[in-house]
Amino acid sequence: xxxxxxxxxLSGISRxxxxxxxxxxxxxxxxxxxxxxxxxxxxxxxxxSSAQRLRGSKTxxxxxxxxxxxxxxxxxxVDAMDSVATExxxxxxxxxxxxxxxREMTYLNLLRTKQVDGVVFASIENNWDDIKPYLxxxxxxxxxxxxDQTDIPSFRINHFQASYEATxxxxxxxxxxxxxxxxxxxxxxxxxxxxxxxxxKALQDHQLTFNEQWLFRNATNFNDGRHxxxxxxxxxxxxxxxxxxxxxxxxGIISESRNSSIHVPNDLSVIGFDDQxxxxxxxxxxxxxxxxxxxxxxxxxxxxxxxxxxxxxLIGHTELLxxxxxxxxx
Amino acid sequence: xxxxxxxxxLSGISRxxxxxxxxxxxxxxxxxxxxxxxxxxxxxxxxxSSAQRLRGSKTxxxxxxxxxxxxxxxxxxVDAMDSVATExxxxxxxxxxxxxxxREMTYLNLLRTKQVDGVVFASIENNWDDIKPYLxxxxxxxxxxxxDQTDIPSFRINHFQASYEATxxxxxxxxxxxxxxxxxxxxxxxxxxxxxxxxxKALQDHQLTFNEQWLFRNATNFNDGRHxxxxxxxxxxxxxxxxxxxxxxxxGIISESRNSSIHVPNDLSVIGFDDQxxxxxxxxxxxxxxxxxxxxxxxxxxxxxxxxxxxxxLIGHTELLxxxxxxxxx
DNA sequence: CTGAAAGCGCTAACAC
DNA sequence: GTGTTAGCGCTTTCAG
Numbered sequence: 001x002x003x004x005x006x007x008x009x010l011s012g013i014s015r016x017x018x019x020x021x022x023x024x025x026x027x028x029x030x031x032x033x034x035x036x037x038x039x040x041x042x043x044x045x046x047x048x049s050s051a052q053r054l055r056g057s058k059t060x061x062x063x064x065x066x067x068x069x070x071x072x073x074x075x076x077x078v079d080a081m082d083s084v085a086t087e088x089x090x091x092x093x094x095x096x097x098x099x100x101x102x103r104e105m106t107y108l109n110l111l112r113t114k115q116v117d118g119v120v121f122a123s124i125e126n127n128w129d130d131i132k133p134y135l136x137x138x139x140x141x142x143x144x145x146x147x148d149q150t151d152i153p154s155f156r157i158n159h160f161q162a163s164y165e166a167t168x169x170x171x172x173x174x175x176x177x178x179x180x181x182x183x184x185x186x187x188x189x190x191x192x193x194x195x196x197x198x199x200x201k202a203l204q205d206h207q208l209t210f211n212e213q214w215l216f217r218n219a220t221n222f223n224d225g226r227h228x229x230x231x232x233x234x235x236x237x238x239x240x241x242x243x244x245x246x247x248x249x250x251x252g253i254i255s256e257s258r259n260s261s262i263h264v265p266n267d268l269s270v271i272g273f274d275d276q277x278x279x280x281x282x283x284x285x286x287x288x289x290x291x292x293x294x295x296x297x298x299x300x301x302x303x304x305x306x307x308x309x310x311x312x313x314l315i316g317h318t319e320l321l322x323x324x325x326x327x328x329x330x
Numbered sequence: 331x332x333x334x335x336x337x338x339x340l341s342g343i344s345r346x347x348x349x350x351x352x353x354x355x356x357x358x359x360x361x362x363x364x365x366x367x368x369x370x371x372x373x374x375x376x377x378x379s380s381a382q383r384l385r386g387s388k389t390x391x392x393x394x395x396x397x398x399x400x401x402x403x404x405x406x407x408v409d410a411m412d413s414v415a416t417e418x419x420x421x422x423x424x425x426x427x428x429x430x431x432x433r434e435m436t437y438l439n440l441l442r443t444k445q446v447d448g449v450v451f452a453s454i455e456n457n458w459d460d461i462k463p464y465l466x467x468x469x470x471x472x473x474x475x476x477x478d479q480t481d482i483p484s485f486r487i488n489h490f491q492a493s494y495e496a497t498x499x500x501x502x503x504x505x506x507x508x509x510x511x512x513x514x515x516x517x518x519x520x521x522x523x524x525x526x527x528x529x530x531k532a533l534q535d536h537q538l539t540f541n542e543q544w545l546f547r548n549a550t551n552f553n554d555g556r557h558x559x560x561x562x563x564x565x566x567x568x569x570x571x572x573x574x575x576x577x578x579x580x581x582g583i584i585s586e587s588r589n590s591s592i593h594v595p596n597d598l599s600v601i602g603f604d605d606q607x608x609x610x611x612x613x614x615x616x617x618x619x620x621x622x623x624x625x626x627x628x629x630x631x632x633x634x635x636x637x638x639x640x641x642x643x644l645i646g647h648t649e650l651l652x653x654x655x656x657x658x659x660x
Numbered sequence: 661c662t663g664a665a666a667g668c669g670c671t672a673a674c675a676c
Numbered sequence: 677g678t679g680t681t682a683g684c685g686c687t688t689t690c691a692g
Contacts, residue, residue: 003669014679019671027677049443050383051669054684059380061423069412075405082399082426086433091440093391094424096412103416110421113379137331222607255611277552281585283613333685344663349687357661381685384668 002043011039022047053114062304063116065095065107067123071221071248072276073293077122077143080297088305090117099184101125111137118304121145127188139307143300146318147190153307153317155300159191162289162323163198163243166271169287169325170241171206175269178203179214179239181228181249192245199243214239225252232268233260240268247272247279250286254330270330284329292321332373341369352377383444392634393446395425395437397453401551401578402606403623407452407473410627418635420447429514431455441467448634451475457518469637473630476648477520483637483647485630489521492619492653493528493573496601499617499655500571501536505599508533509544509569511558511579522575529573544569555582562598563590570598577602577609580616584660600660614659622651 004022008015013032020028021036039045053059064081066074078094085092093116095107104125110116111134118139124131128149134140135152142154170178180199182192196215203210213235216228225248232238232253244250250272257264264270265284272279275290299319306312334352338345343362350358351366369375383389394411396404408424415422423446425437434455440446441464448469454461458479464470465482472484500508510529512522526545533540543565546558555578562568562583574580580602587594594600595614602609605620629649636642 004671005669015669016671016680017678020678023671029677032678046439046442048384048669049445050380050387050389051684052671053380054378054384054668054686055670055672057380057684068409069399070402070405070409072400072402075400078424079398079400079426082424086426091445092424094408094412094422096409096416109376112376115379115421251607251611277581278608278611281581281608282611334687335685345686346663346665346688347661350662353687359661362662378685381668382687384670384684385686385688387668 001048002045003048004045006043007036007039007045010043011035013039057114059115059117060089061091061093061116062301062308063093063095063107063110063119065097065104065119065121065123067097067099067125068221069094069096071246072278073246073274073291074122076293077297080294081120081143081301084298084301084305088309090305090308097123097125099123099125105130108134111140117308120300120304122300124189125186131188139304141300141304141307143296145189145191147188149188151318153303153319155296155303155319155321156191157291157296157321157323160194160198160201162273163195164202165323165325166243166273166289167199167202169271169327170243170269171202171208173241173269175241176208177211177214177238177240178208179211179216179232179242181216181219181225181242181244183220183245184218195245211237211239213237214242216242219244219249220246222248222252222255225249225254226256227252229253229256229260229262233262238262238268241270242268243271245273247274247276247286247288250288250330251278251282254282254284254286265330275324275326279326279328287328287330288326290324290326292323296321331378332375333378334375336373337366337369337375340373341365387444389445389447390419391421391423391446392631392638393423393425393437393440393449395427395434395449395451395453397427397429397455398551399424399426401576402608403576403604403621404452406623407627410624411450411473411631414628414631414635418639420635420638427453427455429453429455435460438464441470447638450630450634452630454519455516459518461518469634471630471634471637473626475519475521477518479518481648483633483649485626485633485649485651486521487621487626487651487653490524490528490531492603493525494532495653495655496573496603496619497529497532499601499657500573500599501532501538503571503599505571506538507541507544507568507570508538509541509546509562509572511546511549511555511572511574513550513575514548525575541567541569543567544572546572549574549579550576552578552582552585555579555584556586557582559583559586559590559592563592568592568598571600572598573601575603577604577606577616577618580618580660581608581612584612584614584616595660605654605656609656609658617658617660618656620654620656622653626651 097104122143124145146154272288275288279286279288427434452473454475476484602618609616609618
């Protein structure tokens with residue numbers, strides 16, 4: 001493994017000038033620049049990034065925290081972020097927390113140990129109070145998630161409103177016994193509770209009462225959806241519509257309904273969230289709320305890179321992206 | 331940001347001993363160990379990983395190359411690898427090549443610049459000749475992909491055989507005009523060509539001829555599947571069955587067929603690859619070849635970590651995992 | 661068991 | 677424009 005010293009020796013030029021060539025400094029004699037480049041090529045020299053990092057304390061690496069990469073919502077987000085990051089010369093460390101608070105803190109420590117320049121939270125497990133101290137070590141940007149305990153930048157949709165609209169759609173269709181699936185109750189996040197509030201507000205605005213039995217907690221994936229349906233099946237008083245927090249859950253419900261006499265959408269309407277590929281392909285087509293996933297990921301990463309590049313953060317900058325209700329068969 | 335020097339000063343103990351405490355060396359006086367730990371805590375000290383890397387030339391980081399994270403096959407693979415890596419204290423850098431040779435080489439350079447300890451190829455774009463030289467900088471392990479140009483470890487299925495079996499299934503059902511979708515033609519990879527060979531061998535063994543028109547190249551995602559169907563629709567002599575390289579492509583074909591008079595599976599049978607969630611949910615259910623994605627990812631990462639930990643590689647070790655034909659409606 | 665000291669490879673003043 | 681030099685923060689001989 002050759003070092004800058006070897007290049008200097010071979011080319012007969014000092015280390016500092018070699019370094020200048022590496023970093024494209026101006027004011028380097030053209031002839032020497034060529035000699036240095038030739039030596040670098042001959043030795044197959046590449047700068048050692050650990051040394052550069054130690055010296056410059058920049059890693060050109062960003063940690064992206066998500067709960068499950070296999071969820072198309074998150075892989076879409078990561079994909080969008082990756083495009084922007086790559087373009088700007090940054091790498092991404094994949095931080096798949098699997099919903100674990102401990103793992104989230106472990107990843108957050110990458111910031112303290114200078115292994116990453118910044119952290120993007122696309123899912124959030126811990127209370128903000130526990131995360132806040134890490135702001136001292138580098139920028140943190142939120143994507144999708146948010147909390148009223150802080151005003152750091154967040155790129156997301158208005159979950160209250162989206163939820164209100166979905167519920168309203170049910171009501172307009174004459175549904176009166178409307179249920180709700182929500183995800184885990186993360187203390188530090190307002191996402192789930194805002195969705196619940198929007199849902200309840202819509203019911204309240206139309207004089208509908210809510211049966212607590214129709215609130216399904218911790219429903220986040222396909223199998224959870226199947227279990228939700230099984231529970232519904234066993235109920236004496238069943239909901240006639242369910243607003244789910246994700247297309248995966250909704251798909252699980254629809255899939256499981258096929259083994260039963262309860263018909264979707266005649267007996268049970270379903271609305272999903274995200275507008276994933278599957279929503280368009282399943283029969284009946286899944287009515288769902290489309291999130292601008294790509295835009296959300298791109299804007300988040302652009303902002304992070306802006307902070308990292310210009311050292312200035314737009315504190316309190318919250319970008320609210322538009323959602324759209326996609327009406328299909330369910 | 332406090333350093334080892336600060337800890338040494340505060341505790342009144344030398345840097346070397348502090349370092350020993352950090353690294354859990356034996357032979358450190360218990361009382362001193364406690365004093366050091368107290369000082370570390372008081373200062374909120376964390377070792378700077380760039381310095382550790384520079385000194386020790388270990389990064390505890392592995393690069394995973396895939397072509398598209400939004401493909402459920404790859405996100406499943408990454409998820410499995412991540413579990414194993416995290417468990418062993420390694421991080422993953424996500425290398426989404428998007429099918430670009432250049433980007434693949436850029437990522438491969440992480441190995442040269444000592445930013446990662448090893449590289450896993452779960453997709454491969456360049457010719458092996460161009461990748462080979464990088465073996466000098468660290469271990470490379472293949473997952474899913476392979477090439478006969480090298481015998482480095484590979485964890486994968488037998489694509490020839492899987493393809494043969496799928497084609498045989500069509501033949502047993504009385505199909506005679508069988509088409510094939512394959513992905514990009516990567517020079518360095520045998521995957522696509524082996525699938526094609528298995529397919530052709532099955533036809534040949536049953537005295538069926540192959541119409542070149544029914545070979546669809548560069549079909550890798552949902553939209554490609556839709557285009558394939560559109561092409562089929564315009565043909566005067568249509569295939570009565572298509573073996574696709576992925577469930578995504580198959581889903582695209584089925585989805586597009588709904589706007590046409592060609593009925594799946596009556597007029598056109600389809601077999602997918604991977605057995606993704608969607609195969610079970612779509613109607614009609616998609617017949618497909620199940621790959622042991624999780625096991626493949628886990629074994630690959632276990633092997634990589636084994637190499638990194640024990641400095642020994644099982645050259646020529648190819649693990650062939652079992653596939654299973656899942657028969658559904660198409 | 662512990663401390664002093666020598667670097668790992670690189671960059672950035674600083675002087676020429 | 678260019679070379680000399682002093683570290684960045686850490687680990688690891690090598691003596692004690």
